[in-house]
Amino acid sequence: MELTGADIVVRCLRDEGIQYIFGYPGGAALHIYDSLYKQDDVKHILVRHEQGAAHAADGYARATGKPGVVLVTSGPGITNAVTGIATAYMDSTPMVVLSAQVPTHLIGDDAFQEVDAVGITRPCVKHNFLVKDVNDLVPTLKKAFYIACSGRPGPVLVDIPKDVTAEKTEYIYPSSITMRSYAPVAKGHPKQIKRAVNLLLNAKRPIIYTGGGVVLADAADSLIKLVRQLGYPCTNTLMGLGSYPAEDPLFLGMLGMHGTYEANMAMHDCDVMLAIGARFDDRITGDLAKFAPHARIIHIDIDPSSIGKNVKVEIPIVGDAKLVVDDLNAELNKRDAVPDPEALKRWWKQIDEWRSINCLSYDRNSDLIKPQFVIEQLYEASGGNALVTSDVGQHQMWAAQFYGFNKTRRWINSGGLGTMGFGLPAAMGVQLAHPDELVTCVTGEASITMCIQELSTCKQYDLPIKIVNLNNRYMGMVRQWQEFFYDRRYSNSYMDALPDFVLLAESFGHVGMRIEKPGDVRDALNEALSVKDRLVFMDFVTDQTENVYPMIAAGKGHNEMHLSPGNGDTPQKRELA
Amino acid sequence: MRHIISILLENEAGALSRVSGLFSARGYNIESLTVAPTNDPTLSRMTIVTHGSDQIIEQIVKQLNKLVDVVKLQDLTEGAHIERELMLVKVRAVDTAREEVKRLVDIFRGRIIDVTNATYTLELTGTVEKLDAFVKALELTEIIEVARSGVTGIARDDRALNV
Ligand SMILES: Cc1ncc(C[n+]2csc(CCOP(=O)(O)OP(=O)(O)O)c2C)c(N)n1
Numbered sequence: 001m002e003l004t005g006a007d008i009v010v011r012c013l014r015d016e017g018i019q020y021i022f023g024y025p026g027g028a029a030l031h032i033y034d035s036l037y038k039q040d041d042v043k044h045i046l047v048r049h050e051q052g053a054a055h056a057a058d059g060y061a062r063a064t065g066k067p068g069v070v071l072v073t074s075g076p077g078i079t080n081a082v083t084g085i086a087t088a089y090m091d092s093t094p095m096v097v098l099s100a101q102v103p104t105h106l107i108g109d110d111a112f113q114e115v116d117a118v119g120i121t122r123p124c125v126k127h128n129f130l131v132k133d134v135n136d137l138v139p140t141l142k143k144a145f146y147i148a149c150s151g152r153p154g155p156v157l158v159d160i161p162k163d164v165t166a167e168k169t170e171y172i173y174p175s176s177i178t179m180r181s182y183a184p185v186a187k188g189h190p191k192q193i194k195r196a197v198n199l200l201l202n203a204k205r206p207i208i209y210t211g212g213g214v215v216l217a218d219a220a221d222s223l224i225k226l227v228r229q230l231g232y233p234c235t236n237t238l239m240g241l242g243s244y245p246a247e248d249p250l251f252l253g254m255l256g257m258h259g260t261y262e263a264n265m266a267m268h269d270c271d272v273m274l275a276i277g278a279r280f281d282d283r284i285t286g287d288l289a290k291f292a293p294h295a296r297i298i299h300i301d302i303d304p305s306s307i308g309k310n311v312k313v314e315i316p317i318v319g320d321a322k323l324v325v326d327d328l329n330a331e332l333n334k335r336d337a338v339p340d341p342e343a344l345k346r347w348w349k350q351i352d353e354w355r356s357i358n359c360l361s362y363d364r365n366s367d368l369i370k371p372q373f374v375i376e377q378l379y380e381a382s383g384g385n386a387l388v389t390s391d392v393g394q395h396q397m398w399a400a401q402f403y404g405f406n407k408t409r410r411w412i413n414s415g416g417l418g419t420m421g422f423g424l425p426a427a428m429g430v431q432l433a434h435p436d437e438l439v440t441c442v443t444g445e446a447s448i449t450m451c452i453q454e455l456s457t458c459k460q461y462d463l464p465i466k467i468v469n470l471n472n473r474y475m476g477m478v479r480q481w482q483e484f485f486y487d488r489r490y491s492n493s494y495m496d497a498l499p500d501f502v503l504l505a506e507s508f509g510h511v512g513m514r515i516e517k518p519g520d521v522r523d524a525l526n527e528a529l530s531v532k533d534r535l536v537f538m539d540f541v542t543d544q545t546e547n548v549y550p551m552i553a554a555g556k557g558h559n560e561m562h563l564s565p566g567n568g569d570t571p572q573k574r575e576l577a
Numbered sequence: 578m579r580h581i582i583s584i585l586l587e588n589e590a591g592a593l594s595r596v597s598g599l600f601s602a603r604g605y606n607i608e609s610l611t612v613a614p615t616n617d618p619t620l621s622r623m624t625i626v627t628h629g630s631d632q633i634i635e636q637i638v639k640q641l642n643k644l645v646d647v648v649k650l651q652d653l654t655e656g657a658h659i660e661r662e663l664m665l666v667k668v669r670a671v672d673t674a675r676e677e678v679k680r681l682v683d684i685f686r687g688r689i690i691d692v693t694n695a696t697y698t699l700e701l702t703g704t705v706e707k708l709d710a711f712v713k714a715l716e717l718t719e720i721i722e723v724a725r726s727g728v729t730g731i732a733r734d735d736r737a738l739n740v
Pocket of ligand 1: 391392393394395396418419420421443444445446447448470472474475476477478
């Protein structure tokens with residue numbers, strides 16, 4: 001049967017098994033919106049700003065592992081979505097963005113609402129396409145989903161001119177597609193697996209450091225097996241939290257700029273490092289010249305360009321994290337050798353000493369609400385079972401440090417791009433994916449303001465998200481850097497003229513709460529979490545002066561951390577004995 | 578180190594800008610870049626001359642391979658290879674310069690491909706060094722304009738870049 005391009009777009013989505021798309025209409029997209037109207041297999045979620053559409057699709061994808069789909073109109077529609085696309089790109093989210101374009105005969109004429117969508121998005125997509133012929137539509141959409149979801153996932157944009165959505169052609173959706181120029185490797189090289197196991201078994205001070213790749217590959221179970229089998233310490237990046245259970249004694253917490261003392265010291269002193277699905281980002285390594293000076297490094301990654309990019313790697317293994325870790329486990333099972341028990345005992349003794357510093361301690365006797373306390377209470381009130389999104393700033397770090405994630409796809413934040421405004425729209429996608437679960441958005445008053453309009457979307461679709469606003473009346477993370485590195489010149493980092501968030505939430509049709517005393521925190525949380533069918537905006541008025549500790553300042557090494565004032569607040573530099 | 582990287586890529590609109598965009602976004606250096614369709618019209622062949630440490634060249638190769646439009650890639654400088662560049666030069670040729678330039682062109686095995694009362698247009702192919710040497714040899718001649726194609730190349734022996 002012949003269908004219009006617009007109908008074909010919607011049928012392709014249906015046949016890809018897409019349940020939700022997130023979008024906003026406009027002239028060039030109207031044929032597609034008309035096709036959406038005529039069916040109900042694919043449900044369209046109408047956001048209030050295209051940035052919100054991209055973040056919501058991103059949140060949906062991160063919570064499920066399925067591709068997020070965005071639909072926007074030409075010109076300002078796609079430019080508004082770019083921040084969300086770049087956010088997804090930096091964190092390798094599988095996403096397909098459909099952008100409408102002006103009709104083909106107007107392209108290049110500076111037509112009304114024309115922008116070069118393919119050009120603008122090129123540096124922040126895995127790949128993109130402009131479809132000029134309706135007959136190319138089906139193969140292009142099939143390729144888009146294939147590329148977005150395979151290898152190292154990422155956003156793919158398909159730009160579709162309006163006339164292409166009006167023309168007709170035969171519709172047959174292929175079940176699969178192959179491309180001569182694109183064939184990601186999945187299995188690790190067997191020789192490299194053997195070499196890696198040899199090195200691992202000979203380690204005296206090992207560390208296993210894992211990132212978002214373990215989440216994306218759904219490799220957490222395999223990782224847990226590997227870590228327990230070896231008895232080695234494990235640390236996760238901000239993106240990898242949940243891959244190894246936070247409550248397990250082999251877990252050292254998060255590493256990096258605001259990672260734990262024990263994780264960073266162990267990274268610094270280790271002799272063998274196994275990195276899995278992590279990319280040695282500057283927020284993780286600190287000064288590269290001082291990074292893990294004694295380490296022999298094994299690096300597993302699906303993206304060859306991530307290996308050897310920032311640090312020298314002795315054993316590179318290109319492949320899917322799950323398949324490679326399974327192979328490591330199988331190879332270990334074949335060996336009689338075990339790690340040197342004496343060396344391992346000494347190593348753990350050292351690690352326990354570092355742990356005893358208790359680097360995440362904070363003042364528990366304050367009259368003001370400490371933000372860390374709110375997150376701890378949120379953890380307890382939710383039994384550790386919430387799906388938590390966050391924005392960007394201090395609150396993000398506290399959520400990462402104090403909400404112990406025991407499973408993957410429950411901690412959803414913008415790690416790579418660090419996009420303020422991500423948290424609320426992302427939570428919408430997460431809540432749609434998991435309608436019966438508790439979804440919370442941990443945010444700050446500056447971040448939440450960036451996509452606050454999405455409160456209206458939450459109302460339209462009855463999304464009972466629980467917003468935890470750690471309101472310090474400052475762009476706290478900016479203020480912290482200004483306190484430390486700019487002699488307390490707080491240039492433009494305060495938030496004057498904030499709205500009354502309680503009234504604001506209520507005006508959108510939600511429940512608003514303000515909490516001002518530490519003693520009220522838990523009751524407020526209990527009350528809010530008991531509201532199952534409505535969004536609750538909890539505005540916690542927190543200590544304005546609180547800082548995130550520990551901290552590795554830019555240009556410093558892992559063994560030069562600032563600890564909290566309670567811990568002396570001196571950079572603790574220690575050389576390996 | 579100087580490297581010559583040959584790339585087969587899908588002959589699609591935008592493929593060229595993906596490659597050039599990659600180089601500018603990541604701050605890699607491009608000395609020259611040439612591109613044209615091959616005997617298979619669905620494929621283009623691109624030749625990039627770049628400089629960088631081993632680590633940077635490794636990243637360039639990996640990043641290029643990661644581009645979805647790139648089908649295959651070869652670092653020609655890893656083995657024996659032939660490189661050529663085409664140069665057209667228009668010079669002022671009057672009086673004694675007419676004989677002088679003609680002699681030089683013969684020495685460099687170039688050709689005079691267009692002549693006016695006052696000018697010659699010269700054609701020369703060769704390595705970058707040879708073309709540079711020729712331009713230097715024209716020192717006493719007034720050069721009106723120079724057009725160079727950038728380097729293209731091919732591996733010696735059995736090594737080949739095809740699909
Ligand atoms: C879109 C965007 N603009 C600017 C920044 C830089 N930035 C990082 S954290 C931060 C302050 C965030 O303040 P708030 O949301 O109140 O969180 P807090 O740090 O106080 O917890 C800013 C401005 C950013 N990450 N994203």
